Amino acid sequence: MLRKVIQIGDPVLRQKCETVTRFDKELCALLDDMKETVRKYEGAGLAAPQVGVPIRAVVVDVAEGYFEFINPVFVWQKGEQVGPEGCLSVVGKAGTVCRPDKVKIVFQDRKGDKYSLVARGFFARAICHECDHLDGIIYVDKATDLRDVED
Numbered sequence: 001m002l003r004k005v006i007q008i009g010d011p012v013l014r015q016k017c018e019t020v021t022r023f024d025k026e027l028c029a030l031l032d033d034m035k036e037t038v039r040k041y042e043g044a045g046l047a048a049p050q051v052g053v054p055i056r057a058v059v060v061d062v063a064e065g066y067f068e069f070i071n072p073v074f075v076w077q078k079g080e081q082v083g084p085e086g087c088l089s090v091v092g093k094a095g096t097v098c099r100p101d102k103v104k105i106v107f108q109d110r111k112g113d114k115y116s117l118v119a120r121g122f123f124a125r126a127i128c129h130e131c132d133h134l135d136g137i138i139y140v141d142k143a144t145d146l147r148d149v150e151d
């Protein structure tokens with residue numbers, strides 16, 4: 001089921017999200033809906049607070065594949081990359097953001113199993129952007145040249 005993407009200005013986007021402790025049907029339904037929603041709007045990722053659920057769950061949909069990260073934590077971040085970003089919660093805007101070039105995260109999947117993953121380039125950027133949402137941070141807070149764009 002498609003979910004409504006909450007827009008900047010709503011306080012749900014500014015709170016620190018709760019750790020996921022229940023790996024149940026409700027979480028599966030949320031993740032399925034987030035996948036459908038991120039694909040519908042052609043985003044590179046989506047965080048649970050963006051659909052009004054303030055828990056530590058994100059999806060990332062990039063060239064490397066579609067990923068679900070529950071309770072993601074950075075192990076390390078290396079290097080630097082500067083590039084453009086947008087956000088499904090900030091329609092009609094884009095900005096330039098400096099991010100690490102390579103990251104390692106540990107996370108759980110929808111069953112609660114633990115994994116680690118190394119990402120670089122745009123994949124790393126998408127992970128950083130989505131994980132920021134879990135701490136109430138939106139890319140516009142970090143962008144150097146926020147500008148209007150046509151959709």
Ligand code: NI
Nearest residue numbers: 086087088089
């Ligand atoms: Ni975003």
